[in-house]
Amino acid sequence: MPHMQRREFDIVLFGATGFTGELVARYLATRGPEDLRFAIAGRSREKLREVRERLAALRPELASLEMITASVERPESLRAMAERARVIITTVGPYVRYGEPVVRAALEAGADYVDITGEPEFVDRVIRTYDARAREAKIRIVNCCGFDSIPHDLGAYFTVKQLPSDRPITVEAFVRFQGQISGGTWHSAIGAFSELRRTREASKPPAPTTGRKVSLVERPLRRGPYGTEWALLMPTIDPQVVLRSAAALEDYGPDFRYGHYLHVRTTTKLLAVTAGVGAAVALAQFGPTRRAILKWKVPGEGPSEEERAKGAFEVTFVGEAEGGPKVETRFAGGDPGYTETAKMLAESALCLARDAEKLPPRYGVLTPAAAMGDALLERLTAAGLVIERVS
Numbered sequence: 401m402p403h404m405q406r407r408e409f410d411i412v413l414f415g416a417t418g419f420t421g422e423l424v425a426r427y428l429a430t431r432g433p434e435d436l437r438f439a440i441a442g443r444s445r446e447k448l449r450e451v452r453e454r455l456a457a458l459r460p461e462l463a464s465l466e467m468i469t470a471s472v473e474r475p476e477s478l479r480a481m482a483e484r485a486r487v488i489i490t491t492v493g494p495y496v497r498y499g500e501p502v503v504r505a506a507l508e509a510g511a512d513y514v515d516i517t518g519e520p521e522f523v524d525r526v527i528r529t530y531d532a533r534a535r536e537a538k539i540r541i542v543n544c545c546g547f548d549s550i551p552h553d554l555g556a557y558f559t560v561k562q563l564p565s566d567r568p569i570t571v572e573a574f575v576r577f578q579g580q581i582s583g584g585t586w587h588s589a590i591g592a593f594s595e596l597r598r599t600r601e602a603s604k605p606p607a608p609t610t611g612r613k614v615s616l617v618e619r620p621l622r623r624g625p626y627g628t629e630w631a632l633l634m635p636t637i638d639p640q641v642v643l644r645s646a647a648a649l650e651d652y653g654p655d656f657r658y659g660h661y662l663h664v665r666t667t668t669k670l671l672a673v674t675a676g677v678g679a680a681v682a683l684a685q686f687g688p689t690r691r692a693i694l695k696w697k698v699p700g701e702g703p704s705e706e707e708r709a710k711g712a713f714e715v716t717f718v719g720e721a722e723g724g725p726k727v728e729t730r731f732a733g734g735d736p737g738y739t740e741t742a743k744m745l746a747e748s749a750l751c752l753a754r755d756a757e758k759l760p761p762r763y764g765v766l767t768p769a770a771a772m773g774d775a776l777l778e779r780l781t782a783a784g785l786v787i788e789r790v791s
C-alpha cells in the first residue's frame with residue numbers, strides 16, 4: 401500500500417523481551433536483509449536494553465537499534481508503535497488474553513500483522529471482529545505463523561498443487577516432532593485446555609467462500625502412513641487453518657477433506673502421549689490444580705540452545721485426487737517450537753514487508769497460505785526448511 405511505503409520501520413517486533421521474541425530478534429538481526437529497518441518493542445525498557453545488548457554482541461551496529469516501549473494495557477502506546485511499522489510481529493501471549501489490542505492497533509494504524517498463536521478461540525474472535533474491516537482497509541492480519549500452523553497449512557497447499565484440481569481431494573497429514581516447550585507456550589496451552597468447550601466451538605470448519613465443500617476426516621485413531629505405526633487425531637488449531645485456506649483458495653478441488661494426525665511409532669508411545677495430554681486437560685479444568693500445574697513452567701523461560709539443537713519435526717502428507725493420482729510430500733525442519741517457529745514467523749513478516757509484488761491481492765484475516773502462498777514457500781525453502789515431493 402502506498403502509505404505504508406513511507407513507514408519508518410519495515411518490521412516492529414512486539415514481545416522482543418520474551419523467550420520466542422528474542423529468538424525472532426536474533427533471526428532478523430543475523431538472517432534478515434542488510435538494509436532491513438526493524439525495531440524491538442516491549443513493555444519494559446530495561447529488558448529491551450538487555451535484549452539490544454545481546455543483539456549488539458552479534459552485530460555491533462545494533463547497539464543503536466530503536467526500542468519502542470508499548471504495553472497491552474495502554475492502547476495508545478500500541479497505536480503509536482503500529483504507526484511506525486509496515487508489519488507488526490507480536491509474540492505477546494497468551495493471545496486470548498493479550499492479543500486483541502495489538503490486532504486492533506495494527507488495523508487502525510494501517511500495518512500488516514503476524515503472530516504465532518495456536519489458540520482457536522482467539523483466532524475465531526479475530527476473524528469475527530476484524531475480517532471485514534481489514535479487507536476494507538486492505539490490511540493482512542495473519543495468525544498462526546509458527547509451528548502452529550505453517551508446516552501444515554503450507555504443506556497442504558504444496559501437496560494440492562501436485563494434484564489435479566478438477567476432482568475431489570483428500571489430504572492427510574502425519575506429524576512427528578520432538579522438542580521441549582517454553583513457559584509461555586505452557587501457559588497458553590493450559591489456558592486453551594481450561595476452556596475446552598469454547599476451544600472446540602471455535603475449531604469448527606469455516607464456511608467456504610469459493611463454493612467448495614471442505615471437511616475433516618474424523619477417524620480418531622488409525623494406522624500410520626506406512627501401515628505399522630499409529631496415527632492419533634490431533635485436535636490442534638492446524639486443521640481449522642488448513643480448511644480455511646482450502647475454503648479460500650483455488651487448487652483444492654471441488655471437494656476437499658483433511659485429516660490431521662500425530663504420527664506415533666509404537667503402542668507404548670501412543671499410550672504415554674494419550675495419558676500425558678489427558679492428564680493435563682483434566683488438571684486444567686479446576687482452579688487449584690490448574691494453578692499448581694501452571695507453576696511447572698515459568699513465562700519468559702524456554703529450552704536451552706543445546707536442547708533446541710536436539711529438536712526436530714517432520715510432517716508427511718498423503719494426498720489423493722478421486723480416481724488417482726496419489727502423492728506423498730514432506731515438510732521437515734529442526735526444533736519446531738522455537739528455532740523453526742522464530743524462522744517461520746520472521747520470514748512471514750519479511751515476506752509481507754519485502755515481497756509486495758509477489759503477494760496475492762488478498763486482504764482481511766488470512767491464513768499464511770492465503771496471504772503469502774508461493775512467496776512464503778520460496779522463502780522458507782531458501783531459509784533451510786525441507787518442503788518436497790517424495791513420490
Ligand SMILES: NC(=O)c1ccc[n+]([C@@H]2O[C@H](COP(=O)([O-])OP(=O)(O)OC[C@H]3O[C@@H](n4cnc5c(N)ncnc54)[C@H](OP(=O)(O)O)[C@@H]3O)[C@@H](O)[C@H]2O)c1
Nearest residue numbers: 417418419420472492493546547548582584585588699700
Ligand atoms: N504456535 C507456535 O508454534 C508457538 C511457538 C512458540 C510460542 N508460541 C506462543 O507465543 C507466545 C509467547 O511464548 P513465549 O514462550 O515467548 O512467552 P514469554 O517468554 O512468556 O514471552 C511473553 C512476552 O509477552 C510480553 N508481555 C506479557 N504481558 C504483556 C503486556 N501486558 N504488555 C506487553 N507485553 C507483555 C512479555 O514481556 P515481559 O518480558 O516484559 O514479561 C514477553 O515479552 C505464547 O502464547 C506461546 O504459546 C507459539
